[in-house]
Amino acid sequence: MQFDQLLQYSLSGLSTGAIYALIGIGFSIIYNATGIINFAQGEFVMLGGMFTLLFLETFKLPLWAAIPCAIAASTVAGMLFERLAIRPLRQPTPINLVIITIGGSILIRGLSMLAWGKDTHAIPPFSGDDPISIAGATILPQHLWILAITILIVFVNRFYFYHTISGKAMRACSYNRRAAGLVGIDVRRMVLFSFIISSAMGAVAGIIVAPLTMTAYDVGVMLGLKGFCAAIIGGMSSGMATVVGGLLLGVLESLGAGLISSGYKDAIAFIILLLILFIRPQGLFGKAESERV
Amino acid sequence: MLRLKNINTYYGKVHALKNVSLHLSEGEIVTLIGANGAGKTTILNTISGVTPATAGEILFNKQPVTACAPDQIVKLGISQVPEGRQVFKPLSVEDNLELGAYLRYRNRESRAAIHQDVQKVYQLFPRLEERRKQLAGTMSGGEQQMLAIGRALMANPRLLLLDEPSMGLAPLVVQEIFRVLEQLRRENGTTILLVEQNAKAALKLADRGYVLETGKVILEGPAAELMENAEVKRAYLGKDKKEIWER
Ligand SMILES: Nc1ncnc2c1ncn2[C@@H]1O[C@H](COP(=O)(O)OP(=O)(O)OP(=O)(O)O)[C@@H](O)[C@H]1O
Ligand SMILES: [Mg+2]
Numbered sequence: 018m019q020f021d022q023l024l025q026y027s028l029s030g031l032s033t034g035a036i037y038a039l040i041g042i043g044f045s046i047i048y049n050a051t052g053i054i055n056f057a058q059g060e061f062v063m064l065g066g067m068f069t070l071l072f073l074e075t076f077k078l079p080l081w082a083a084i085p086c087a088i089a090a091s092t093v094a095g096m097l098f099e100r101l102a103i104r105p106l107r108q109p110t111p112i113n114l115v116i117i118t119i120g121g122s123i124l125i126r127g128l129s130m131l132a133w134g135k136d137t138h139a140i141p142p143f144s145g146d147d148p149i150s151i152a153g154a155t156i157l158p159q160h161l162w163i164l165a166i167t168i169l170i171v172f173v174n175r176f177y178f179y180h181t182i183s184g185k186a187m188r189a190c191s192y193n194r195r196a197a198g199l200v201g202i203d204v205r206r207m208v209l210f211s212f213i214i215s216s217a218m219g220a221v222a223g224i225i226v227a228p229l230t231m232t233a234y235d236v237g238v239m240l241g242l243k244g245f246c247a248a249i250i251g252g253m254s255s256g257m258a259t260v261v262g263g264l265l266l267g268v269l270e271s272l273g274a275g276l277i278s279s280g281y282k283d284a285i286a287f288i289i290l291l292l293i294l295f296i297r298p299q300g301l302f303g304k305a306e307s308e309r310v
Numbered sequence: 311m312l313r314l315k316n317i318n319t320y321y322g323k324v325h326a327l328k329n330v331s332l333h334l335s336e337g338e339i340v341t342l343i344g345a346n347g348a349g350k351t352t353i354l355n356t357i358s359g360v361t362p363a364t365a366g367e368i369l370f371n372k373q374p375v376t377a378c379a380p381d382q383i384v385k386l387g388i389s390q391v392p393e394g395r396q397v398f399k400p401l402s403v404e405d406n407l408e409l410g411a412y413l414r415y416r417n418r419e420s421r422a423a424i425h426q427d428v429q430k431v432y433q434l435f436p437r438l439e440e441r442r443k444q445l446a447g448t449m450s451g452g453e454q455q456m457l458a459i460g461r462a463l464m465a466n467p468r469l470l471l472l473d474e475p476s477m478g479l480a481p482l483v484v485q486e487i488f489r490v491l492e493q494l495r496r497e498n499g500t501t502i503l504l505v506e507q508n509a510k511a512a513l514k515l516a517d518r519g520y521v522l523e524t525g526k527v528i529l530e531g532p533a534a535e536l537m538e539n540a541e542v543k544r545a546y547l548g549k550d551k552k553e554i555w556e557r
Contacts, residue, residue, distance in 0.1 A: 182408060182409070182412060182415045185401065185405050185408065185409055186409060186412055188398070188400070188401065189398045189401065189409050192398050192399060192400055192401070193396055193397075193398055193399075195360070195392065195396065196392060196396035196397070196398065197398075197409075198360065198380040198381070199358060199360070199380055199384070199389075199390050199392055199396075200384065200389075200409050200410050200412050200413075200461060200462075200465065201380070201381040201384035201385060201412050201413040201465060202381065202409070202412050203379075203381045
């Protein structure tokens with residue numbers, strides 16, 4: 018085992034981990050605002066990639082224009098999902114919500130398969146694919162894009178939750194719904210907001226990873242699960258803890274695949290998920306309830 | 311200013327309010343007393359739109375507000391200081407106050423005006439200013455109560471609903487809080503509906519009172535009269551029990 022090999026696995030692990038982190042934050046934002054685990058989260062990741070493809074190939078837009086259009090389209094899908102599936106629920110019990118989000122995810126996946134078929138598709142990298150070498154390891158420009166965009170989003174997210182009235186209102190909803198209603202915060206509006214932010218973030222994750230992994234109607238299942246795992250490691254925090262959770266998962270997965278066997282790659286996420294749920298259900302860094310955002 | 315006409319509220323099958331009628335005039339302090347489970351909190355929540363009435367009518371400044379959602383009620387000028395304070399514990403004192411003005415931010419009111427009102431709250435409760443960066447959940451019960459009141463005031467209410475603000479607080483702190491309520495009425499003309507189990511202190515502050523028992527108003531009248539009422543003395547002014555018995 019050599020240092021440069023370790024470095025290689027870690028670096029690629031970090032960039033897939035960043036993707037898991039973004040998806041995980043999406044899970045957490047909705048969970049904190051509503052108490053819902055949105056099992057359809059992965060489908061918005063898939064939609065990001067597939068819509069990019071649509072705008073690139075069907076509408077012949079250049080990549081820089083196709084990406085914002087795809088984010089917008091996925092966000093609209095997220096809004097519709099909240100409006101049509103979540104809000105009309107007469108009795109939003111946890112089990113009903115689980116069923117409706119799982120049902121929603123199957124529906125979205127099915128529609129995508131009808132629209133785009135079962136093939137996997139490639140999206141061009143944002144700035145070429147000439148490898149860059151760092152201390153004996155090589156990475157692609159797309160890896161740097163992923164890391165940079167993730168860092169940017171994490172900061173914007175932090176700014177939103179800590180320095181804008183709307184973000185603070187969303188935190189207030191997660192800490193005390195009743196009191197939030199009493200100061201005049203329309204809780205249902207905040208729920209819609211949380212779906213908007215999460216689907217946009219999911220779409221971004223799906224778009225920036227697509228040039229590396231290709232995209233297809235069913236990529237949301239596995240990516241959603243990995244994102245969920247990151248959120249669980251982070252104790253459903255929509256901040257740094259989930260980012261660390263995602264990076265940790267990405268690196269462990271990559272090391273496991275590289276050092277043991279690539280067949281174990283997906284199993285690692287499941288094992289971590291189960292371990293955390295059994296041993297530390299409040300997350301790796303959790304101080305139980307209170308400060309989640 | 312506020313009038314409840316034959317209000318009935320249910321929790322599922324539990325009939326919590328039975329034909330409750332009451333009214334407040336502009337600038338009045340009215341107290342609502344009653345034992346545990348009498349329905350005091352339910353009245354406030356029915357007014358605030360949290361547990362809407364199934365029958366009856368609520369008028370605020372002569373307009374029906376019976377079916378309004380909580381945020382509409384706040385917008386109309388009715389703020390509630392909920393039972394058990396319910397501050398946003400992981401947020402700072404200042405953030406809590408800011409959120410009290412949430413609707414004013416949404417209405418694009420100037421930040422300067424809102425900031426000025428934060429300063430006014432600090433004048434009422436200087437202790438909050440000392441702690442403006444502290445997380446609300448780490449403060450004492452009295453300070454959290456002050457914050458809950460300050461947060462409600464940030465919406466610029468014309469009518470303030472308070473649910474047992476004295477609960478669990480030392481007599482000195484209760485005094486300070488009641489003094490502020492008095493001051494609010496005097497300086498801003500704020501109308502106040504005060505729910506209390508501490509009947510003695512509440513009747514001393516209030517102009518009028520209502521006594522609630524198992525979801526029904528059983529007595530009403532000027533505070534001074536209620537204080538002399540034998541039934542009220544027996545049931546709610548605990549300390550006087552012995553006096554009555556000795557007579
Ligand atoms: N969420 C609820 N579900 C079912 N019943 C409820 C609920 N909240 C209150 N009740 C019932 O309604 C009645 C009135 O309750 P309420 O909380 O209004 O009383 P209260 O006068 O505020 O009492 P306390 O002094 O203890 O605060 C009680 O019998 C209570 O058990
Ligand atoms: Mg009560």
